[in-house]
Amino acid sequence: MSLTAALNPPQREAAKYLDGPLLVLAGAGSGKTRVITHKIAYLIGECGYKPSSIAAITFTNKAAREMQDRAAKLTKDVNTKGLIVTTFHSMGLRMLREDAKFAELKPAFSILDSADAMGIISEILKTTDKQEIRRAVSRISLWKNELKSPAVALASAEDDNARVYAKIYDRYDATLRAYQAVDFDDLIRLPAELLDTHAELREKWQNRLRHILIDEYQDTNIAQYRLLQKLTGVRAAFTAVGDDDQAIYGWRGASADNLKQLREDYPHLHVVKLEQNYRSTVRILKAANSLISNNPKLFEKRLWSDLGHGDAIQIMPTKDDEHEAESVVMRLLSHKFQHRTEWRDYAILYRGNYQARVFEQALRNEKVPYQLSGGQSFFDRSEIKDVIAYLRLIANSDDDPAFIRAVTTPKRGIGTATLEKLGQVAATLHVGLFEATFSAAAASQIGERHLAPLLEFCNFINRFEERITREPAGELLNDLLKSINYEIYIFDQDDTRAAQSKWNNVMEFAAWIAKKGEADEKNLLQLTQTIALITLLEGREEEEPDAVRLSTLHAAKGLEFGHVFLVGIEENILPHREAVDEGRLEEERRLMYVGVTRAKKSLTLSYCARRKRARESVACDPSRFIEELGDDVRMPDKPSTAETKASGSDRLAALKAMLG
DNA sequence: TTATGTGGCTTTTTT
């Protein structure tokens, strides 16, 4: 039995094509992941590739995990051990750890998260204005994603404004180097630069990897593309799979131009189009096609489906955000009752994470199990970040942001004034805060009363540093938590309920470390070095297997659901106001397109007449995108009165009565 | 100098 027998002709062509670079233009629901997993199976099972010579690269850890699962299932009789399935960022991290010295980094360098990055920028700019900081961070990020160094950024700056930002970029990068730290963008940019400048590294990696498959290619940026080019070299053995209509990461430096660029850079590029949609009904697909036809076309592509017409797309006008959440949940309940579906068949998708709150409340009120995806990561919670700060500092004593967080949490009598002084000492000596603590200058400039706790803290860290590679990760972490009295600190800080939840998170983290340490035979140092890239969902996914999914549109890409509710489909939200102001309407439209094409059987859109924003209530208009869905989808003539709060609860009561 | 309490202000998307 051929490993590609289950594919349709273009899918099979894509899976078996090995004569050079391949671009698969795969519309929504056309079997992208299927092609990639089958190709992996084919390469290993029929072409004799070693699993470890194949890399499949995705954008999120979740997608990577799903791909790993599907590939493993498909190749039951084929051994996939060693197969590399990762995100661009973890691939880059892997390379950078291995070849850190070429980048003048110690192997235990730290990875700074966005909060750390914003903190550094805030210091440089001497401001706390979030808007201003975010502008600088995003500017720098875009430069990094274009592989532009601070010097190049400065040279190519066109006005004073850009020159100022370029100088900030320069100081920011110097700061990172001093901390022996990298940010998320560096995880792509530095490996790409290393391969560019070091032939020996190029050779090493090109020999190791014989075929690379990239999912969601439309969302790659220049740095990622360059990394791919350097990894594949002249053989250019890669399969890029993407859909320009689903490019939604332009703000992160991704550009569908990369799709065009491929054609120019690889004249022999073979292109396969997948146009049959196996996911959605004709009605949903028609609306999606109608919507996206308002965007200029890069590659001509016509999606079709033979899954029947299906239900009409529903539009739900509501009074305000609370009413919207209640109405959606109610409609969901009645739909589930009528169709005998599972909770997991439903998804509620929205533009911004903040929109989730009202829906969570409404779902909780009705005891509907739900799972929140995207949003704040487990590792972004303050209590987890506290613990990680200790680990980071133990691993890398140059990591000043980690030092500051750890030394002040829990409070140990060291405040801003002392840290300020220590910072000055460190700056004149050109060392980190940790090392500066032990200097003669510190002894002379910082009073005994404040220096003593500093020294005690640093010695404490040193003692753990000696143990970190020797003792089991779980035990050592528990020891650390006990030593800093973290539980007491947590319960002092918050009321019992909040504290308990925080402490539970810490315990969950500790348990996760212990388990991971044993399973992968990794010590605490090794675990610390990968933590920054892992998200909450990895460990918790199975807890609530049958639950309604709450997700941002961005985080929903690549997923599909029987029944989808797109909520808050209003001007200023989708499309987002700033996106409209800055002329980025097309990407907003693609975001809407991604939402529409998540649905298999039914699609419901909702919007509010008024919405609470900050403290006051503001009037809202339905999104222009609703009209663009085509004649088949009609706006109701006037805001429906059928679904007011009162009648809503009545129907809900009736429904509950029926359910007994 | 450090730790804690209060009032004003705010929300795009993610590795």
Next chain:
DNA sequence: AGCCACATAA
């Protein structure tokens, strides 16, 4: 509802 700046107490 949460975060930050600022003011005040220890």
